[in-house]
Amino acid sequence: MDKKIGFIGCGNMAKAMIGGLIKKDFIHSSSIYASNPSLESLDEVKSSFGVHITQNNLVIAKECDIIFLSVKPYMYEKIIAQIKDEIKENVVIVMIAAGQKINQNEKRFNRKIKIARAMPNTPAFVGEAMTAICLNDMITNEEKNELKTIFECFGKLEFIEEKLMDVVTGVSGSSPAYAYMFIEALADAAVLHGMPRKQAYIFASQSVLGAAKMVLETNMHPGELKDAVCSPGGTTIEAVASLESSGFRHAVIEAVSTCVEKSKIL
Ligand SMILES: NC(=O)C1=CN([C@@H]2O[C@H](COP(=O)(O)OP(=O)(O)OC[C@H]3O[C@@H](n4cnc5c(N)ncnc54)[C@H](O)[C@@H]3O)[C@@H](O)[C@H]2O)C=CC1
Numbered sequence: 527m528d529k530k531i532g533f534i535g536c537g538n539m540a541k542a543m544i545g546g547l548i549k550k551d552f553i554h555s556s557s558i559y560a561s562n563p564s565l566e567s568l569d570e571v572k573s574s575f576g577v578h579i580t581q582n583n584l585v586i587a588k589e590c591d592i593i594f595l596s597v598k599p600y601m602y603e604k605i606i607a608q609i610k611d612e613i614k615e616n617v618v619i620v621m622i623a624a625g626q627k628i629n630q631n632e633k634r635f636n637r638k639i640k641i642a643r644a645m646p647n648t649p650a651f652v653g654e655a656m657t658a659i660c661l662n663d664m665i666t667n668e669e670k671n672e673l674k675t676i677f678e679c680f681g682k683l684e685f686i687e688e689k690l691m692d693v694v695t696g697v698s699g700s701s702p703a704y705a706y707m708f709i710e711a712l713a714d715a716a717v718l719h720g721m722p723r724k725q726a727y728i729f730a731s732q733s734v735l736g737a738a739k740m741v742l743e744t745n746m747h748p749g750e751l752k753d754a755v756c757s758p759g760g761t762t763i764e765a766v767a768s769l770e771s772s773g774f775r776h777a778v779i780e781a782v783s784t785c786v787e788k789s790k791i792l
C-alpha cells in the first residue's frame with residue numbers, strides 16, 4: 527500500500543493494530559506513524575516494528591492519508607479541534623472509540639470529511655481481530671476496499687449498520703476480556719487440582735481456541751457442539767449443570783448488556 531497510515535494515541539488498541547499490520551507485511555513500517563504524549567509506548571512500537579513515532583499529533587495530521595483516532599472517547603473533541611485544519615484534503619478518519627457516533631464527529635470537523643467508524647479488538651495483535659465497520663457517504667468504493675484490506679490484515683471484518691455498533695462493543699470489542707477471565711478461571715481450577723500454572727494456561731486457552739474454531743468452521747449450532755461433549759451420565763454434564771445452577775449464561779448476558787449500555791452513553 528502506498529498510503530500512509532497514522533495512529534493518534536498509541537495505547538493498547540493502536541499497538542495491537544500496528545503489530546497486526548506489520549506482521550502481515552501489507553505496508554512498510556516507514557508508512558506507519560504513531561503519536562502519543564509519552565514516549566514509553568512509542569519507544570515500544572519503534573523498537574518492535576520500526577514505525578515513525580512522534581509526540582506531536584500534527585505530524586500525523588499533515589503526513590497521513592488514513593488516520594486512526596485511537597484515543598479514549600472523551601478525547602475526541604479535543605483531538606479533532608487540534609488536527610482539523612491540518613489534515614489532508616482527502617484524508618480518511620477512522621474512529622475506533624466506543625460510543626463515538628459518526629454524525630456527532632462530522633460536526634466537529636466543520637466541513638465534509640470522510641469518516642469510518644470501526645470497533646476492532648485486541649486480538650488484532652495476533653491477526654485474529656473481529657472488527658465491525660460502518661462508513662459515512664463521503665467514502666468512495668475504492669477507499670472502502672482499502673479499509674477492508676487494512677482490517678483484514680489483522681482479522682475478520684464485517685460492514686454493519688451504525689445502530690449495531692454498541693452491540694459490537696459488547697459482543698466482540700470488549701469480549702476478549704471476558705474470555706481471558708474464563709480462561710483464567712479454567713486454569714485456576716486446574717491449578718486447584720494439581721496442574722502447574724503454565725501448563726494450565728495452555729490447556730485452558732487451546733481448548734477455548736479449539737471450541738471457537740469449531741463454531742466458526744463447522745457451522746454447527748453451539749448447543750449441538752456442546753451436546754456432543756456431554757456423554758450421558760458423564761463428566762461434562764455435571765459441569766454444565768453446575769454452570770447452569772450458578773447462572774453462567776445469565777451472568778454473561780447481563781455483563782454484555784451492561785457493556786452495550788455503557789457504550790451508548792460514552
Ligand atoms: N482496548 C481495546 O480492547 C479496544 C479499545 N477501543 C477503543 O480504542 C481507543 C483507545 O483505547 P485503548 O488503546 O484501550 O486505550 P489506551 O489508554 O491504552 O490508549 C490511549 C492512548 O492515547 C494516548 N493519549 C492521551 N492523550 C493523547 C493526546 N492528546 N494525543 C495523542 N494521544 C493521547 C494515551 O497516552 C494512550 O497511550 C478507545 O477509544 C477505545 O474505546 C476499541 C476497541 C477495543
Ligand SMILES: O=C(O)[C@@H]1CCC=N1
Pocket residue numbers: 624695699700
Ligand atoms: O473498554 C473499553 O471502553 C474499550 C472499548 C472496547 C474494548 N475496550
